[in-house]
Amino acid sequence: MIEAKKLSMVYPDGTEALRDVNFVIPAGASCSIIGPSGCGKSTLLFILAGILKPTGGRVQLGAEPREVALILQDYGLFPWKTVYENVVLGLQIRGIPKSERRRIALSLMDKLGLSSFANHYPKQLSGGMQQRVGFARALALKPKILLMDEPLSSLDALTRETLQNFLLELWKDNGMTMVLVTHSIEEAVFLGKVIIVLTPRPGHVAKIIENLNVGDENYRSKEAFFTKCREVRQNIPPAI
Amino acid sequence: MPRGQAEHPTSYIIAALLLIALWYLASLLLASPELPAPPTVFYAFIAGIRADLGYHILISTFRVVYGIALAGSFAVPLGLLCYINRVDKYTAPVIYLLYPIPHIVLLPLIILLFGIGDLSKIVLIAIIVFFQILVTTRDAARNLSTNYIYSLLSLGATAKDIYRHVILPACLPKILTAMRISVGTSIAVLFFVESFATEKGLGYMIMYAWSRMDYPALYASMVAMALLGLCLYLILECVEKRLCAWIYI
Numbered sequence: 001m002i003e004a005k006k007l008s009m010v011y012p013d014g015t016e017a018l019r020d021v022n023f024v025i026p027a028g029a030s031c032s033i034i035g036p037s038g039c040g041k042s043t044l045l046f047i048l049a050g051i052l053k054p055t056g057g058r059v060q061l062g063a064e065p066r067e068v069a070l071i072l073q074d075y076g077l078f079p080w081k082t083v084y085e086n087v088v089l090g091l092q093i094r095g096i097p098k099s100e101r102r103r104i105a106l107s108l109m110d111k112l113g114l115s116s117f118a119n120h121y122p123k124q125l126s127g128g129m130q131q132r133v134g135f136a137r138a139l140a141l142k143p144k145i146l147l148m149d150e151p152l153s154s155l156d157a158l159t160r161e162t163l164q165n166f167l168l169e170l171w172k173d174n175g176m177t178m179v180l181v182t183h184s185i186e187e188a189v190f191l192g193k194v195i196i197v198l199t200p201r202p203g204h205v206a207k208i209i210e211n212l213n214v215g216d217e218n219y220r221s222k223e224a225f226f227t228k229c230r231e232v233r234q235n236i237p238p239a240i
Numbered sequence: 241m242p243r244g245q246a247e248h249p250t251s252y253i254i255a256a257l258l259l260i261a262l263w264y265l266a267s268l269l270l271a272s273p274e275l276p277a278p279p280t281v282f283y284a285f286i287a288g289i290r291a292d293l294g295y296h297i298l299i300s301t302f303r304v305v306y307g308i309a310l311a312g313s314f315a316v317p318l319g320l321l322c323y324i325n326r327v328d329k330y331t332a333p334v335i336y337l338l339y340p341i342p343h344i345v346l347l348p349l350i351i352l353l354f355g356i357g358d359l360s361k362i363v364l365i366a367i368i369v370f371f372q373i374l375v376t377t378r379d380a381a382r383n384l385s386t387n388y389i390y391s392l393l394s395l396g397a398t399a400k401d402i403y404r405h406v407i408l409p410a411c412l413p414k415i416l417t418a419m420r421i422s423v424g425t426s427i428a429v430l431f432f433v434e435s436f437a438t439e440k441g442l443g444y445m446i447m448y449a450w451s452r453m454d455y456p457a458l459y460a461s462m463v464a465m466a467l468l469g470l471c472l473y474l475i476l477e478c479v480e481k482r483l484c485a486w487i488y489i
Contacts, residue, residue, distance in 0.1 A: 046390065049394050051394060070390075070391075076391035078391070078392075079486055080484070080486045089392075089405065090396070093401050123489055124489055
């Protein structure tokens with residue numbers, strides 16, 4: 001479970017990013033956070049991940065900090081580390097023995113189709129492959145909560161759909177809580193059982209929309225999907 | 241290949257031959273003992289190696305390498321620490337006031353403090369090169385994207401992890417480039433500090449040969465100094481290619 005209570009965030013330079021944000025995401029649910037650009041979506045995610053401290057309110061996670069993984073925009077990979085080194089990094093930092101981290105990384109890389117790229121550098125991979133490396137690195141930590149900041153936004157439409165299906169499978173198989181920040185209405189509806197719509201800055205919850213049909217790959221082509229997209233669209237305040 | 245260089249060794253050989261040919265041509269046109277032809281200098285170089293030139297090369301190499309290493313061992317950690325705002329707030333103004341001053345004029349003070357032996361020569365080289373490496377390292381550390389830091393923090397990193405996995409590897413190419421550039425500077429300073437109060441080193445050899453008007457020996461010493469700089473430069477480039485393979489892909 002993730003609970004945000006009266007969260008507010010004002011940066012030292014006076015920028016008010018969030019104001020009185022409240023929501024509850026049940027354990028094991030998937031949640032999309034959507035809103036106009038600059039509405040503090042990323043700030044909210046950093047606060048949930050414990051990287052930024054809110055200036056007001058608090059977050060309750062039904063998990064230890066080490067059970068939370070965050071995937072940043074533009075994959076958050078380190079260009080000076082190879083694919084393998086990137087994937088094991090989180091395990092290395094947590095002091096997992098070398099043989100154990102090797103075992104975990106190799107099996108994940110195999111699952112994600114990255115095995116033959118172990119010694120490549122991120123720059124040598126396509127965007128979709130780089131994103132897979134980002135997923136592998138986060139998943140290696142076996143998180144209970146997976147936070148993602150626009151993970152698919154810089155990919156082409158086809159790669160994007162493939163990875164959306166991948167994320168859906170991942171969520172269904174692992175039973176983890178997934179929070180996805182996105183600026184795509186379709187992506188928010190396809191992946192979020194709970195959709196949180198934020199207002200322009202300072203970010204504030206405009207609406208929380210339930211989206212119970214999530215979980216089926218064919219949802220995209222169903223009438224209910226389009227109805228839900230329309231509902232979300234109507235609730236998104238215009239960007240400034 | 242964003243930072244590609246001429247990969248083929250033949251292009252370097254052609255360039256070297258071209259420069260030697262120009263030198264040859266100039267020596268023929270000038271027809272003066274003050275600019276001997278390349279073969280004359282080559283024989284003087286061989287004769288020098290058979291005598292004591294090798295010893296002087298070794299002394300000079302020791303002074304330069306020691307100077308650069310000493311500078312780097314202070315400049316790199318301090319520059320990287322400037323990533324922290326609080327450190328930079330106090331360090332940056334000091335660097336920017338001291339950097340543009342010609343440090344070579346500190347020579348009398350350094351001789352006063354460290355004597356006229358090897359130490360004062362090494363310290364002067366180190367001081368001059370220190371600022372070059374420090375400024376570059378500091379700028380690299382300051383311009384690091386906070387996204388990398390956030391990305392690592394999200395994996396549960398400590399301050400030590402951040403230095404080890406992000407700040408040092410991200411700044412390393414800039415550090416090694418700064419060190420490569422500092423080779424040229426340090427050789428110039430080497431000549432200056434070896435041109436008096438010593439009877440060892442290539443700078444001394446140059447001054448001594450010049451005073452005897454032994455031009456082939458003078459140029460042979462100059463060639464040795466040039467080769468010293470070139471070798472150090474190439475070694476640092478190899479180190480960079482090895483440690484920072486990721487920027488060459």
